[in-house]
Amino acid sequence: NAGVTQTPKFQVLKTGQSMTLQCAQDMNHNSMYWYRQDPGMGLRLIYYSASEGTTDKGEVPNGYNVSRLNKREFSLRLESAAPSQTSVYFCASSEGLERSTDTQYFGPGTRLTVL
Amino acid sequence: AQSVTQLGSHVSVSEGALVLLRCNYSSSVPPYLFWYVQYPNQGLQLLLKYTSAATLVKGINGFEAEFKKSETSFHLTKPSAHMSDAAEYFCAVRTGFQKLVFGTGTRLLVSP
Numbered sequence: 530n531a532g533v534t535q536t537p538k539f540q541v542l543k544t545g546q547s548m549t550l551q552c553a554q555d556m557n558h559n560s561m562y563w564y565r566q567d568p569g570m571g572l573r574l575i576y577y578s579a580s581e582g583t584t585d586k587g588e589v590p591n592g593y594n595v596s597r598l599n600k601r602e603f604s605l606r607l608e609s610a611a612p613s614q615t616s617v618y619f620c621a622s623s624e625g626l627e628r629s630t631d632t633q634y635f636g637p638g639t640r641l642t643v644l
Numbered sequence: 645a646q647s648v649t650q651l652g653s654h655v656s657v658s659e660g661a662l663v664l665l666r667c668n669y670s671s672s673v674p675p676y677l678f679w680y681v682q683y684p685n686q687g688l689q690l691l692l693k694y695t696s697a698a699t700l701v702k703g704i705n706g707f708e709a710e711f712k713k714s715e716t717s718f719h720l721t722k723p724s725a726h727m728s729d730a731a732e733y734f735c736a737v738r739t740g741f742q743k744l745v746f747g748t749g750t751r752l753l754v755s756p
Contacts, residue, residue, distance in 0.1 A: 533687070560742050569653065571734060571746035572688075579742060587743075619687055625742060630695055632678075633744060635687035 531555055533636035535620050541642045542610045550605040550639050552620030560625030561603035562587075562633065563595060565616040572619065578603055579625060610643045617641070646671040646739045648718075650747035658755050663707075663722040665750050667735030670716065676738040677718045679709055682749075683731045691733075694718060705729070730754045 536551045554561065559580045564572040564587075574587030578597040592614060594606045603622075607614060617640050621633040651666040669675050676695055680688040692703025699711045709720045720733060735747040 562742075569748055571748045572744075573746075574743065577742065621688075623742065627741060630693070631738075631742065632690055632693065635680075635689070637685075637687045 533620055533622055533634055535618075535636040535639050537639060538637070539640050541644065542607075543644050544611060546610050547606065547608050548610065548641075549607075550618055550620075550641075551602070552604065552636060553602045554620075554622040554634075555601065556622060556634065557600070558622040558624055558634075559600070560623045560631075561597065562621040562623075563593075563603070563605045564619045564621065565589065565614075566619060566638070567616050575605065575618075610641075612643045615641060615643045646673075646675060646737050647745055648677070648735045648737045648747040650733075650735050650750050652750055653748065654751045654753065656753040656755065657725045659727055660724050663720070663725045663729065663752065665720040665733050665735075665752065667709075667718045667720065667747060668716050669718060669735075669737050671737060677709075677711065678736040678738070678744065679703065679707070679718075679720050680734045680736060680746075681705075681731050682734065688734065691720070725752075725754050727754050727756065 533554045562577040563575040576595040578584045581600045620636040623633045647670045649668045678693045679691040692701045694711045702708045732749045732751045736744045
């Protein structure tokens with residue numbers, strides 16, 4: 530039971546290049562999330578998917594797109610990378626329950642540098 | 645809008661000393677609050693969560709937190725720090741269906 534996995538672990542891009550970050554979970558969770566973590570700013574929600582077939586914007590969606598490929602997989606795409614997107618990206622998943630005990634489980638992160 | 649504030653970006657303690665990490669929340673409705681820990685180069689791991697069942701919440705690794713409505717606080721404590729507790733700690737509040745808002749984090753440094 531691997532939990533939440535992310536690929537790649539590290540990536541260096543040049544400004545303007547595109548790439549897709551992959552995320553998969555094996556917990557049969559309904560909901561999945563993408564966050565970015567920047568020094569002194571905590572984690573900020575980029576996009577989330579409440580259930581298979583739905584996606585919604587979070588706090589900082591500009592410059593990103595997402596795809597909920599199936600119940601297990603949720604990818605994040607940078608179409609034209611910018612230095613401001615240098616960050617650590619975390620994927621998370623949860624059962625997606627309305628009740629308060631719904632808990633998000635995080636992957637190990639992808640460290641992205643845009644030159 | 646609901647939010648959390650973590651006072652102190654860095655906290656240093658000696659091994660065996662009390663750990664106190666502060667979190668204050670802002671919410672117009674009863675909040676659901678979480679503490680996560682992030683070890684170096686790893687993802688976030690849930691330490692504990694408050695869901696209104698009890699004001700004193702016990703978590704993993706000997707940590708606990710007390711919800712104080714009068715002080716709008718949810719501080720994290722551990723009676724005796726261990727070297728392995730060195731990590732970054734995040735307080736978070738659930739703002740709506742499935743959404744969490746995180747604080748800016750507190751890095752705990754433990755010296756021998």
